Amino acid sequence: MTGSTAHEARTVAAKAVLKRQSIETPSWAYGNSGTRFKVFAQAGVPRTPREKLDDAAQVHAFTGAAPTVALHIPWDRVEGGPEGYAKLAAYAEERGVKLGAVNSNVFQDDDYKLGSVTNPDPAVRRKAVGHLLECVDIMDATGSRDLKLWFSDGTNYPGQDDLRDRQDRLAEALRTVYARLGDDQRMVLEYKLFEPAFYATDVPDWGTSYAHCLKLGEKAQVCVDTGHHAPGTNIEFIVAFLLREGRLGAFDFNSRFYADDDLMVGAADPFQLFRILYEVRRGGGLEADSGIAFMLDQCHNIEAKIPAIIRSVMNVQEATAKALLIDAEALAAAQREGDVLAANGVLMDAYNTDVRPLLEEVREELGLDPDPMGAYRRSGWQERIVKDRVGGVQAGWGA
Numbered sequence: 001m002t003g004s005t006a007h008e009a010r011t012v013a014a015k016a017v018l019k020r021q022s023i024e025t026p027s028w029a030y031g032n033s034g035t036r037f038k039v040f041a042q043a044g045v046p047r048t049p050r051e052k053l054d055d056a057a058q059v060h061a062f063t064g065a066a067p068t069v070a071l072h073i074p075w076d077r078v079e080g081g082p083e084g085y086a087k088l089a090a091y092a093e094e095r096g097v098k099l100g101a102v103n104s105n106v107f108q109d110d111d112y113k114l115g116s117v118t119n120p121d122p123a124v125r126r127k128a129v130g131h132l133l134e135c136v137d138i139m140d141a142t143g144s145r146d147l148k149l150w151f152s153d154g155t156n157y158p159g160q161d162d163l164r165d166r167q168d169r170l171a172e173a174l175r176t177v178y179a180r181l182g183d184d185q186r187m188v189l190e191y192k193l194f195e196p197a198f199y200a201t202d203v204p205d206w207g208t209s210y211a212h213c214l215k216l217g218e219k220a221q222v223c224v225d226t227g228h229h230a231p232g233t234n235i236e237f238i239v240a241f242l243l244r245e246g247r248l249g250a251f252d253f254n255s256r257f258y259a260d261d262d263l264m265v266g267a268a269d270p271f272q273l274f275r276i277l278y279e280v281r282r283g284g285g286l287e288a289d290s291g292i293a294f295m296l297d298q299c300h301n302i303e304a305k306i307p308a309i310i311r312s313v314m315n316v317q318e319a320t321a322k323a324l325l326i327d328a329e330a331l332a333a334a335q336r337e338g339d340v341l342a343a344n345g346v347l348m349d350a351y352n353t354d355v356r357p358l359l360e361e362v363r364e365e366l367g368l369d370p371d372p373m374g375a376y377r378r379s380g381w382q383e384r385i386v387k388d389r390v391g392g393v394q395a396g397w398g399a
């Protein structure tokens, strides 16, 4: 194959992957959010879970790549028990999207001051596990596959609690919830270096999450939130390792300059996103049946929410397209020969390719407008929600 024919073949293959790529958007990103200093309310934000789905449907309509929406309980609580959630799922489908992962919340009650599932008080632990089990009931009703677990649990001062006992309590809670999962359901366990605990977090890193998942079984998988590492961490190594071990269940994509900033994915460090997506490709994570949930976990505190989410989806698409354009054969050959500069050059060639025209073609071939940002702006949706919706809800953070 000549160089240009090979490039052509890679482009065709890349387009096929990009056409079926899906990125799950988080319901909370559509609502107001802020820092602990201030929430800047925006006009037109959703007042109900259904309105969040209406907005998510817009993101999918213009990108063709965001067909599912993650829920967060209790922020998306609806009346009517399981039937209420089944109705919410049906509503989503009418709008052209589906409900995705159910995010649990055991971090916002006064009872959880000293932890939820790792709290020294068994009554608080029972309450937290009760909430997680309720989330699985909701998954049964919505048809969601994944229960997303993030624990804010930890301690602020040395000696505050016993680090080992807290691991035992965590393991016990996870076992109880794991036992409740149906055959087609999974739990994805997120880790985070710090915040809100500042001395010791109970699930601070991928190794802790992985070790718990290993003991639980195949339905327990690690969730990598790209904003949850120490500065300078090589996240793509973690991704490569977890994929090798068959334990990478999900991503929470976002970007950060300092800590868990929850900014738009690909905004702070598009090169890092490209490196991560290359490892995803390398580990088979872009195959149709990889089972990896590619989710966004972001808050749009100062920028308009729907266009920010559209932009985020596009940023993931661009990084994926570049990762797919890497000439794997040339890379492997350079690596075999120990040609450091050539190997690095292969990666950089792909990274430095302008993939926007390729993605425009992909969208046109899918019957979409090649310019999702412009199409959304022209659609009039933003003006309509600003006029129709008064008194939008806060996403939950800082509430």
Ligand code: AOS
Residues within 6 Å of the ligand: 028, 072, 103, 104, 150, 190, 192, 225, 252, 260, 297
């Ligand atoms: C918190 O830092 C985590 O990223 C969780 O994923 C959290 O549950 C999510 O941000 C929704 O609140």
Ligand code: ZN
Residues within 6 Å of the ligand: 150, 190, 225, 252, 297
């Ligand atoms: Zn997250």
Ligand code: ZN
Residues within 6 Å of the ligand: 192, 225, 227, 228, 260, 297
């Ligand atoms: Zn986070």
